Amino acid sequence: MKAIVQESYGSPHVLHVREVEKPQPAPGEVLIRVQATAVNDYDWSRVSGKPIIYRLMFGLRKPKTPIPGMELSGVVEACGEGVTCFQPGDRVLGDTSDHKFGTFAEYFAVNAKALRPLPDGVSFEQAAATPHASLLAYQGLCQVAHLKTGQKLLINGAGGGVGAFALGYARSLNCEVTGVDSRTKLDRMREWGFDSLLAYEECDFTRQGREYDVVIDARSTRLPWSYLRSLRPGGCYVTVGGDLLKLLLLVILNPFLKLLTKKRLRILALKANEGLEEVLKLADEGALSCPIDGPFPLEEASRAIERFGKSQHVGKIVVRVSSP
């Protein structure tokens, strides 16, 4: 089968298209004919080998496994011993990061627990874009911040996958949504349906004198207490990622800040695929989707990952593995 293979860390040019052996499903695994996969932070870190701490997970000198990718949509080809929840021909999707990487390939075998049935109303490309970013947004807004109908939400770093899904989920609750991202991306984001947009180079959302019920952040860069200025009493700031030291400080200070202000500052630790059924229900009804950057053919995976590394994308970068 055809796959993208990475033999060392470096620029996206370390990725090559190769013929490799087709995997076989082990007991408990499902073999999938991959239709589409998506580019994530993990892929960029895996290719660049940075931040260095990630090498503890991926391999010290080179990646332990050669094929990147941890999100997929596809069709079940075969089931390993003991798998009863899927059968050949089923459409599936999933975030496989809890089990293994390797979705940049025509076939991928993974534990059945990493997969969910894919409703007919959701395309393979949309499905590949969904598991990771939609659940960062859904778990952050629904399970941590408990976003309610009609509330005011601000999304910082709104131009990526998390921002697009957070907007869609908030819209399904008739919330008023402000998005913040770089000036160069706002034109492309204007059609997504934000009530207002701010360029972070021109406006510090924590200093504009406006307060929100919920702030969700895909790129935390500020000191924790600065977010309190942008929250209403009882409001919640939830970050899904950003500067590691600032996040650590947030964990340490949060109990004190909460006592003093009654505002909540929280960090989301993603639980892979948890809540995906609810998200897929909204997607199947047409209430939730993500703008696709691409799709790129598998042969151009290195270009897709480079695009992510240079942050040139809006929405989710999708790689189409098999022809529709």
Ligand SMILES: NC(=O)c1ccc[n+]([C@@H]2O[C@H](COP(=O)([O-])OP(=O)(O)OC[C@H]3O[C@@H](n4cnc5c(N)ncnc54)[C@H](OP(=O)(O)O)[C@@H]3O)[C@@H](O)[C@H]2O)c1
């Ligand atoms: N919590 C968990 O368990 C977990 C697990 C995996 C990943 N993550 C994190 O989840 C996040 C994924 O978000 P995503 O997929 O939506 O990322 P994304 O596609 O990279 O989008 C992030 C957006 O933020 C913008 N941005 C950069 N700096 C900014 C700033 N200072 N202020 C406002 N916007 C800024 C970027 O645009 P420009 O670069 O053009 O400015 C980009 O459009 C990442 O932070 C990742 O590390 C969390």
